[in-house]
Amino acid sequence: MSSTATPGAGSGPSSLWSVDEHLEDILGAVRPLDPIEMQLADAQGCVLVEDITVPVALPPFDNSSMDGYAVRVADVAGASEEFPAVLTVVGDVAAGSGEPPAVGPGQAARIMTGAPLPPGAEAVVPVEWTDGGTGSGAATAMRPAGAAPEGATGEVRVHRPAELRAHVRARGSDVQAGDLALAEGTVLGPPQIGLLAAIGRGSVRVRPRPRVVVLSTGSELVQPGEELSEGKIYDSNSYALTAAARDAGAIAYRVGAVTDDADELRATIEDQLIRADLLVTTGGVSVGAYDVVKEALSSVGDEDEPGSGIDFRALAMQPGKPQGFGSIGPDHTPLLALPGNPVSSYVSFELFVRPAIRALMGLKSVHRPRARAELRTDKALTSPAGKRQFLRGAYDAEKGTVTPVGGSGSHLIAALAQADSLIVVPEDVTSLEPGTETEVVLLG
Amino acid sequence: MSSTATPGAGSGPSSLWSVDEHLEDILGAVRPLDPIEMQLADAQGCVLVEDITVPVALPPFDNSSMDGYAVRVADVAGASEEFPAVLTVVGDVAAGSGEPPAVGPGQAARIMTGAPLPPGAEAVVPVEWTDGGTGSGAATAMRPAGAAPEGATGEVRVHRPAELRAHVRARGSDVQAGDLALAEGTVLGPPQIGLLAAIGRGSVRVRPRPRVVVLSTGSELVQPGEELSEGKIYDSNSYALTAAARDAGAIAYRVGAVTDDADELRATIEDQLIRADLLVTTGGVSVGAYDVVKEALSSVGDEDEPGSGIDFRALAMQPGKPQGFGSIGPDHTPLLALPGNPVSSYVSFELFVRPAIRALMGLKSVHRPRARAELRTDKALTSPAGKRQFLRGAYDAEKGTVTPVGGSGSHLIAALAQADSLIVVPEDVTSLEPGTETEVVLLG
Numbered sequence: 001m002s003s004t005a006t007p008g009a010g011s012g013p014s015s016l017w018s019v020d021e022h023l024e025d026i027l028g029a030v031r032p033l034d035p036i037e038m039q040l041a042d043a044q045g046c047v048l049v050e051d052i053t054v055p056v057a058l059p060p061f062d063n064s065s066m067d068g069y070a071v072r073v074a075d076v077a078g079a080s081e082e083f084p085a086v087l088t089v090v091g092d093v094a095a096g097s098g099e100p101p102a103v104g105p106g107q108a109a110r111i112m113t114g115a116p117l118p119p120g121a122e123a124v125v126p127v128e129w130t131d132g133g134t135g136s137g138a139a140t141a142m143r144p145a146g147a148a149p150e151g152a153t154g155e156v157r158v159h160r161p162a163e164l165r166a167h168v169r170a171r172g173s174d175v176q177a178g179d180l181a182l183a184e185g186t187v188l189g190p191p192q193i194g195l196l197a198a199i200g201r202g203s204v205r206v207r208p209r210p211r212v213v214v215l216s217t218g219s220e221l222v223q224p225g226e227e228l229s230e231g232k233i234y235d236s237n238s239y240a241l242t243a244a245a246r247d248a249g250a251i252a253y254r255v256g257a258v259t260d261d262a263d264e265l266r267a268t269i270e271d272q273l274i275r276a277d278l279l280v281t282t283g284g285v286s287v288g289a290y291d292v293v294k295e296a297l298s299s300v301g302d303e304d305e306p307g308s309g310i311d312f313r314a315l316a317m318q319p320g321k322p323q324g325f326g327s328i329g330p331d332h333t334p335l336l337a338l339p340g341n342p343v344s345s346y347v348s349f350e351l352f353v354r355p356a357i358r359a360l361m362g363l364k365s366v367h368r369p370r371a372r373a374e375l376r377t378d379k380a381l382t383s384p385a386g387k388r389q390f391l392r393g394a395y396d397a398e399k400g401t402v403t404p405v406g407g408s409g410s411h412l413i414a415a416l417a418q419a420d421s422l423i424v425v426p427e428d429v430t431s432l433e434p435g436t437e438t439e440v441v442l443l444g
Numbered sequence: 445m446s447s448t449a450t451p452g453a454g455s456g457p458s459s460l461w462s463v464d465e466h467l468e469d470i471l472g473a474v475r476p477l478d479p480i481e482m483q484l485a486d487a488q489g490c491v492l493v494e495d496i497t498v499p500v501a502l503p504p505f506d507n508s509s510m511d512g513y514a515v516r517v518a519d520v521a522g523a524s525e526e527f528p529a530v531l532t533v534v535g536d537v538a539a540g541s542g543e544p545p546a547v548g549p550g551q552a553a554r555i556m557t558g559a560p561l562p563p564g565a566e567a568v569v570p571v572e573w574t575d576g577g578t579g580s581g582a583a584t585a586m587r588p589a590g591a592a593p594e595g596a597t598g599e600v601r602v603h604r605p606a607e608l609r610a611h612v613r614a615r616g617s618d619v620q621a622g623d624l625a626l627a628e629g630t631v632l633g634p635p636q637i638g639l640l641a642a643i644g645r646g647s648v649r650v651r652p653r654p655r656v657v658v659l660s661t662g663s664e665l666v667q668p669g670e671e672l673s674e675g676k677i678y679d680s681n682s683y684a685l686t687a688a689a690r691d692a693g694a695i696a697y698r699v700g701a702v703t704d705d706a707d708e709l710r711a712t713i714e715d716q717l718i719r720a721d722l723l724v725t726t727g728g729v730s731v732g733a734y735d736v737v738k739e740a741l742s743s744v745g746d747e748d749e750p751g752s753g754i755d756f757r758a759l760a761m762q763p764g765k766p767q768g769f770g771s772i773g774p775d776h777t778p779l780l781a782l783p784g785n786p787v788s789s790y791v792s793f794e795l796f797v798r799p800a801i802r803a804l805m806g807l808k809s810v811h812r813p814r815a816r817a818e819l820r821t822d823k824a825l826t827s828p829a830g831k832r833q834f835l836r837g838a839y840d841a842e843k844g845t846v847t848p849v850g851g852s853g854s855h856l857i858a859a860l861a862q863a864d865s866l867i868v869v870p871e872d873v874t875s876l877e878p879g880t881e882t883e884v885v886l887l888g
Contacts, residue, residue: 040668041698044687059855060677067732094704094734096664096676112732114664114784116675127731141731144739146706151733175858182861189888190691194684194786195861198677202669220540220558224484225646231560232540233504233642240638243488247634254485260538262590287571287585288511288556289595290538295588340558342638411503414619417626417639444633 016316017323018427019351019388026325026352030334032362033207033277040196043188045249046206047362052181054199057172062117064093066167067142069108069130069156070121076158081138084157089133092145092152093118110142110152117168124167131157175199185364210277210360212250212353214242217265217283217293218340221257236413237282237345241338244349245280247444248357260284262296269296273329277360280353283340285312285322293337297324308332316427318389319344319410323352341410347390347422350443371395373402373440375423381432383425392419395440402440419443460760461767462871463795463832470769470796474778476806477651477721484640487632489693490650491806496625498643501616506561508537510611511586513552513574513600514565520602525582528601533577536589536596537562554586554596561612568611575601619643629808654721654804656694656797658686661709661727661737662784665701680857681726681789685782688793689724691888692801704728706740713740717773721804724797727784729756729766737781741768752776760871762833763788763854767796785854791834791866794887815839817846817884819867825876827852827869836863839884846884863887 035049064070070093071085079085087108091101093115100118103109109118110133117124132139133156143151175181181199182192188206196204214237221235222228235257245252255272258265269279284293297310310326321344324337334356338348350368358366373395375381381404383389392415393402402423406415422441425432432438479493508514514537515529523529531552535545537559544562547553553562554577561568576583577600587595619625625643626636632650640648658681665679666672679701689696697719702712713723728737741754754770765788768781780800782792794812802810817839819825825848827833836859837846846867850859866885869876876882 040683041686044690054858056672058858060672061675065853065855067730067735092733094732095662096704098675100675110733112734113730114662114677142733144735145733146739148733169853169855173853174856179858181858190684190688191790191857191861191863193687194680194790195857197668197683198680198786198857200666200668200670200672200678202667218539218558222644223646224641224644226644228500228504228644231505231542231544233558234644236638236642239484239641240634242485243637244634246488260540286511286557288538289536289554289586289589289592290556291511291588295590342642346635346638409509409613409617411509411613412618413635413639413642414498414502414623414625417635419635 015314016386017313019315019317022313022315022323022325023352023355026336026356027359027366029327030356030359033210033360035205035207037203038206038208039203040193040201043204043206044193046188046209048182048184048186048188048204048206049362050205051184052196052201052204054175054177054179054181056200057177058174058198059169059171062171063114063169064111064117064124064167065113065169066124066126067113068111068124068126068167069158070103070111070118070124071108071158071162072103072105072120073122073162073164075106076125076161079158079161081159084131084159087156087158089153089156094145108156108158122164123162125158125160125162126167129158129160187363207362210250210357211275212245212252212278212280212357213255213272213276214238214245214252214280215255215268215272216257216340217260217281218257219260223256236342237340240342240346241280241282241349241353244346244354245357248354249361250278250357260290260292262292265292265296269328273333276333278356279328279333279335280349281335281337282345285324285337285339287322293324297328297335297337310335310337312337316387318384318387318408320348320351323348342413343410343416346416350422350441369442371397371440371442372437373400375432375434375436375438376401376403377434380434381425383430383432385430386427388427389425390441391423391425392416393421393423393440394419395421395442402438459758460830461757463759463761466757466759466767466769467796467799470780470800471803471810473771474800474803477654477804479649479651481647482650482652483647484637484645487648487650488637490632490652492626492628492630492632492648492650493806494649495628496640496645496648498619498621498623498625500644501621502618502642503613503615506615507558507613508555508561508568508611509557509613510568510570511557512555512568512570512611513602514547514555514562514568515552515602515606516547516549516564517566517606517608519550520569520605523602523605525603528575528603531600531602533597533600538589552600552602566608567606569602569604569606570611573602573604631807651806653693653695654801655719656689656696656722656724656801657699657716657720658682658689658696658724659699659712659716660701660784661704661725662701663704667700680786681784684786684790685724685726685793685797688790688798689801692798693805694801704734704736706736709736709740713772717777720777722800723772723777723779724793725779725781726789729768729781729783731766737768741772741779741781754779754781756781760831762828762831762852764792764795767792786857787854787860790860794866794885813886815884815886816881817844819876819878819880819882820845820847821878824878825869827874827876829874830871832871833869834885835867835869836860837865837867837884838863839865839886846882
């Protein structure tokens with residue numbers, strides 16, 4: 001972890017860190033979690049850490065792509081509805097059944113989709129090109145084997161010729177043994193999991209989802225559902241950020257609110273370390289006399305352990321000026337200390353915590369997508385000089401526009417719940433005129 | 445459930461159902477699940493079934509937006525660094541602390557962000573506009589209350605005047621009691637959960653995530669990790685579709701492969717019904733002699749129960765021609781029977797099952813997003829007349845292009861794992877030239 005205590009050469013005033021410097025610091029320090037072997041079904045959304053090669057060709061054997069009859073090409077040459085080829089049915093070849101019957105001259109085997117092409121057969125004619133063994137016109141389906149076992153014997157009339165290998169899927173036509181199935185770094189979505197199953201992988205080596213512990217701080221916080229007494233407010237940050245961590249791909253634990261007591265906070269964090277790959281706190285990081293996160297964590301670094309400890313910084317950013325970042329505990333578990341205002345903490349999460357979670361997962365794409373959009377507003381938006389401002393917006397992809405939702409106050413959580421994007425006002429812009437093209441961060 | 449046994453007036457040949465007819469039938473039959481009261485933290489991703497109004501204004505009381513000093517405006521009028529206003533500090537107002545001290549003429553209270561504005565005070569001056577009670581120059585922060593309790597007493601020098609209500613967030617400036625916080629139909633993401641917590645809701649009435657049971661059928665199927673004997677293949681559908689169901693928002697249960705035995709299949713389905721809001725099967729729905737899903741489920745409908753039973757249909761679609769849909773069991777649990785080829789089952793899932801899952805959740809947006817893209821390919825793509833073809837594609841949003849990945853074979857699962865989209869070739873198109881603009885379904 002960085003223990004730099006002064007901001008770099010950023011775009012803000014010299015006493016402030018820029019958003020980019022802070023983010024760079026975080027992403028420079030957070031390492032992907034060590035991989036583990038995981039059951040295939042549990043690995044959904046995880047990142048592969050190995051190239052997966054194909055052990056056995058897919059399909060593993062020549063097989064039929066249709067329900068029909070396995071035939072020899074010469075036997076059905078010139079066949080038509082008027083002059084059908086009449087073949088002796090020697091049995092059934094069902095998918096997964098045992099030894100298939102051999103098909104000799106003048107013979108056919110009833111064959112099902114996916115079943116191996118029997119010895120002697122060269123092509124498959126779909127059942128719809130035959131009488132299905134009924135002795136009458138063109139069939140639309142086979143008679144079920146259970147209900148009409150005689151379908152696997154007797155005669156079948158074939159109404160059309162078949163080319164060599166017609167309706168046969170060749171062994172290895174999907175992938176060959178030794179082919180690269182999936183490359184290291186692949187994110188395992190449903191089709192990738194399907195492919196791994198298809199080549200027989202019951203487990204894979206992936207980076208696990210990070211376990212993120214979220215705790216809010218503040219003696220004013222009451223849990224939702226309880227009664228609100230004088231001077232208290234409900235704890236919303238721990239709920240919003242736990243949900244956001246889950247959304248980012250983490251296994252998230254909500255610890256809830258800790259009172260403004262440095263010892264209690266330190267004890268709670270130490271207690272939680274055992275199940276945390278990342279700790280997130282909200283509140284208590286500013287310049288007040290009761291900012292216990294700062295008080296409790298400014299001194300946790302072990303001077304003999306380079307890189308440990310939490311730095312508290314002022315960022316050239318609005319909302320979200322006060323931020324803490326560093327590592328804590330024997331395993332140097334990363335910790336992000338976010339400001340306590342609901343909008344500040346949520347915006348900080350999106351900008352700093354979400355990328356950290358995705359970096360822990362080993363994902364290459366850690367950031368929210370961004371877009372350029374035309375600002376729709378009645379009057380110019382004002383923004384403090386030297387600060388990067390993030391306003392809540394409603395983005396319209398069709399029109400390529402974004403409309404501010406609510407004001408800039410960092411306590412306006414109702415407006416946040418109506419927004420789907422963040423409007424970025426750069427450091428050097430103090431007024432954003434209606435119609436200006438601006439950058440937008442697209443949320444979920 | 446629809447029990448229509450013949451296709452409507454679709455775009456396909458008269459014996460085939462169109463993709464749109466089948467989808468319409470499914471969405472016409474699937475009803476959103478009954479809502480339940482759910483703990484707020486568990487309701488992530490669910491749809492609200494009630495308008496939520498604000499019970500108590502947010503913020504619930506006038507409070508400070510800064511760490512600083514609560515003052516009377518007249519006392520700091522004309523204050524400057526050269527001629528500071530000197531005020532007597534009467535105590536601390538921390539967020540969540542008890543009764544705040546009253547601020548009389550010539551007095552100030554040290555106040556923290558979020559703490560209630562004390563009686564008598566009219567504005568807040570940030571600590572940076574004062575000496576922080578130190579008697580020297582401008583402060584950058586307060587001294588922590590624990591380390592320096594004397595900060596809450598003595599004198600403070602204020603260097604700037606303050607306007608009435610400066611740095612005060614008014615009670616109700618976010619939302620007022622009685623305001624609509626969130627409307628019925630809102631999907632609960634992190635900011636919405638944050639807002640509900642902020643207004644004190646510990647639980648909400650939402651539609652639960654549907655429980656989807658996925659089972660593959662086929663005597664040829666072996667579980668990944670086990671040994672593959674002659675004529676067998678690995679079960680991949682149950683893995684891919686369980687993951688896809690989870691991805692769509694469901695709680696998904698993978699039952700795995702059932703052999704081609706109608707009685708066993710019927711027994712397994714009956715057994716699973718208790719935990720299913722939706723059943724998905726793969727395989728056994730075509731025209732073969734061992735298509736046991738069709739055999740087992742064609743007769744499950746109770747003739748005395750209108751709307752029960754499963755219809756098996758041929759769709760004007762490639763891949764995915766054979767499909768089954770209907771309801772089963774005493775609760776008329778919807779069941780979708782998909783074809784067994786891996787690509788067919790996955791494409792069918794995306795087109796029919798995913799929308800059904802999202803309809804069960806009560807979501808308004810049930811479909812994958814679509815885009816128009818220019819086809820990048822060396823030679824024209826061919827497609828059978830009268831069928832809507834779905835080819836696997838790699839979509840480039842920047843360039844607005846899509847490139848086919850792999851061929852059209854419904855067994856090509858390796859190519860599917862490299863695709864991010866489906867290229868739609870309409871029923872009346874038999875050849876799609878390079879450079880043509882075409883429709884693309886964007887997969888997650």
